[in-house]
Amino acid sequence: MGGGRLRLRAIDVVATALCAALYAALGYLAWLGIVCPAVGVVRFWPVVVVPAVFATLFGPLVGGLGAAIGIFVSDMLIHGDALLSLTAGVPANFLGFYTLGKLSRSGLGPSEKAILRALGLAIPPLITAVLCAYGLLPLMVGLIFALACLISYGCLYVAIKMAPDWEDYQTGSVIGLLVGSIWIGIFVWLYSQFFVLPKVVGGGFRLPFYAAGIWMVWTFSTEIPFLVILGPPILEACSRAFPNLFRGRGR
Numbered sequence: 001m002g003g004g005r006l007r008l009r010a011i012d013v014v015a016t017a018l019c020a021a022l023y024a025a026l027g028y029l030a031w032l033g034i035v036c037p038a039v040g041v042v043r044f045w046p047v048v049v050v051p052a053v054f055a056t057l058f059g060p061l062v063g064g065l066g067a068a069i070g071i072f073v074s075d076m077l078i079h080g081d082a083l084l085s086l087t088a089g090v091p092a093n094f095l096g097f098y099t100l101g102k103l104s105r106s107g108l109g110p111s112e113k114a115i116l117r118a119l120g121l122a123i124p125p126l127i128t129a130v131l132c133a134y135g136l137l138p139l140m141v142g143l144i145f146a147l148a149c150l151i152s153y154g155c156l157y158v159a160i161k162m163a164p165d166w167e168d169y170q171t172g173s174v175i176g177l178l179v180g181s182i183w184i185g186i187f188v189w190l191y192s193q194f195f196v197l198p199k200v201v202g203g204g205f206r207l208p209f210y211a212a213g214i215w216m217v218w219t220f221s222t223e224i225p226f227l228v229i230l231g232p233p234i235l236e237a238c239s240r241a242f243p244n245l246f247r248g249r250g251r
Contacts, residue, residue, distance in 0.1 A: 012062050019054040019066025020073065026050060027074035031200075046226040048177075051097045053234050055176075056169050060101025067093035079198035088187040096180025103172030113171040117156070120174040124181075124220045125149055127213045136210050137217075145221040152225045159232050166232040173227040177220055185216030 026047040051070065055063020071093045075085035108116070128145050131137035156174075160167050189212035191197065196205045204211070 012058055015054060015058045016062050016066045016069070019051055019058075019062060020069035023047060023050045023067060023070025024073035024077075027070065028077045031074070031078045045223045046230065048223040049226050049230040049234065051093070052100055052169075052173060052176075052227050052231050053238065055097045055101030056104040056172070056231075056235055057238060059105075060098040063101045064094040064096075064098030067097040079200045081198050083195070084188075084191055084198065084201075087191055088184055092180040092183035092187070095183060096176045098176075099179050100169075100172035100176030103175055104169045106168060106172075108168070108171070110167075113167060117171050117174050120178045121149070121153055121156075123178060124217050128217050128221075131210065131213055131217070134210075137214055145217055148221040148225055152228045155225070156228045159228060163232050163236065166235060169231060169235060170228065173224070173231060177224055177227060181216045181219040181223075184219045185212040185214075188212070188215050 030045060030047050051063045051067035054066050068090045071089045072082075072085050075089050076082065079085075103116075125146055128137065128142050128149075132139060132142040156170055160170055188197070188201075189207055189209060192204050192207040192211070197203050197207075
């Protein structure tokens with residue numbers, strides 16, 4: 001699949017299937033607590049790096065489809081609510097990792113990438129601060145969210161300085177995850193207006209609208225550390241072992 005063509009070659013079909021299988025399997029293991037660290041009530045999600053790497057190496061359609069299929073399979077194993085998965089998880093993962101893949105090979109200028117990252121990184125802490133200020137989010141949870149974001153921002157700054165070749169990936173990670181997190185927040189809230197949410201994802205019926213902000217911040221702050229920290233070294237190793245895979249490098 002070329003940068004702007006929405007079609008898959010044989011190798012991309014294989015890569016999509018592999019991405020989906022890894023994402024589904026590791027996602028289920030993460031839910032079991034095997035590969036998923038937790039701090040208090042906050043469960044982090046390191047497996048998010050899987051479709052991010054595939055989106056960067058093989059293109060946005062591979063990463064987006066692999067993530068969408070993988071999350072659907074793991075959702076069926078975890079909560080079994082197909083409608084919730086198809087309205088929230090599947091499109092959020094497709095849009096988020098498709099966006100990541102597109103921006104990872106976009107060729108934007110340094111100032112454009114810096115502006116995108118700054119805007120993307122400012123939104124979750126701002127929402128967290130508003131939620132905490134109005135007593136809508138427990139202070140401890142808000143502090144964990146904020147700490148995760150701050151650590152990731154520091155790692156992002158260091159990573160870009162040390163590995164500027166992956167600056168496009170880092171920009172794509174911020175904006176792609178933001179897109180997916182916003183979709184998750186809005187559509188989980190919207191789903192709750194008509195159906196009871198599964199207990200394994202928190203439960204609830206007709207949640208207030210601010211719950212969308214909580215879900216959005218939760219998703220972003222518990223996934224961005226792993227995109228920022230794990231992505232570049234994995235991509236660097238892949239690009240050195242299989243230099244033909246990353247076709248956008250050196251632009």
